[in-house]
Amino acid sequence: MGEAGLRCRELCLSRPRVGGGERVILDQVDAHFEAGRVSLVRGPIGAGKTTLLHLLAALLRPSSGEVLADGEAISRYAGAHRDRWRRQVGLAFQASAFLDELSVLDNVMVPLLPRLPSLRDAQRRAQGELERFGIESLARRRFAGLSGGERQRITLARALCGDPRFLLVDEPTAHQDDAGADLIVSRLRESAEGGATVVVVSHDARLADAEVADARWTLQDARLMA
Numbered sequence: 001m002g003e004a005g006l007r008c009r010e011l012c013l014s015r016p017r018v019g020g021g022e023r024v025i026l027d028q029v030d031a032h033f034e035a036g037r038v039s040l041v042r043g044p045i046g047a048g049k050t051t052l053l054h055l056l057a058a059l060l061r062p063s064s065g066e067v068l069a070d071g072e073a074i075s076r077y078a079g080a081h082r083d084r085w086r087r088q089v090g091l092a093f094q095a096s097a098f099l100d101e102l103s104v105l106d107n108v109m110v111p112l113l114p115r116l117p118s119l120r121d122a123q124r125r126a127q128g129e130l131e132r133f134g135i136e137s138l139a140r141r142r143f144a145g146l147s148g149g150e151r152q153r154i155t156l157a158r159a160l161c162g163d164p165r166f167l168l169v170d171e172p173t174a175h176q177d178d179a180g181a182d183l184i185v186s187r188l189r190e191s192a193e194g195g196a197t198v199v200v201v202s203h204d205a206r207l208a209d210a211e212v213a214d215a216r217w218t219l220q221d222a223r224l225m226a
Contacts, residue, residue: 004035004070005197006056006166008224011065013051025051027222029065033215038188038198040213047219049201050093053168056199057089058082069166087115090164090196094171096155098143105130105139108158115162129161130154132187134180148175156184160191167191167198173207185212 011029014022025048033039033056041049054060055067058074067075074085098107109126116122130136133153138146146154152175159167172188173181181204189212192198200207207213218225 003032005037006033006199007031007068007071008052008056009066009068011055011067012063013048013055013060014063024222026055026062026224029224031217031224031226033197033199035070035197036192036195037214038192038200038212039215039217040207041199041201041217041219041224042203042208043219045203048222049219050170052219052224053091053093053170053199053201056166057091057168058086087111087162088165090159090162090167092155092159092167092169092172094152094174096158098151098154100143102142103139104135104141104143104146104154107143108154108161111158111162126157126161129157132160133157134183149177149180152176153180153184156187160187163194163196164191165196167196169198169200171202171204172200173202173204178206181206188212 008029008031011026013026014024017023041052043049051060055062058067058077062075066073074082077085105123105126108130109122112122112125116125127136127139130139133156135150135153138150156172172184176184188198188200
């Protein structure tokens, strides 16, 4: 096994512009997001922070360069191999999709079903994660009528309930009051202290001011700087 965590090596991503030419979104990004640490990525709106998370999760392929997870070049993976690797990844994006016909508990436990031996084990794990986020009372609710803050905690609970090896989080404290933000920060730290590689994208000044991050990065003008 190579170095633990996620490594970007000369990572580039560009997209065609309407009318010709290319827009460079990421240019020669070289960074190591270490296992057992929380890495915070900040930068202006539209800088490509969420796109970087998609590349780290192997949801996008880079134009050039590569992404490595524990030394393995996941950006070269294809098909079933990539999907199997992604079972180690917890994703919490702002636009995360849920199945409206299912309860909150059922939505949270969906990622666990291929991995755990029984439905009861999955339910127990999902219920425990909802309790950690203080939203266990929502377990039997449907999503209609839930607040943005409640949806954000449910998204995080789903990402974390499988104890992911890699946790990629976009704006985790959006729609949260200070107490909710503190609870989320504590859970992110706990995941990192358990050995996970945690990469957080956020504009929230509370995260920048808090002691949540072991490493801080700024993404601007297509470049990522420590």
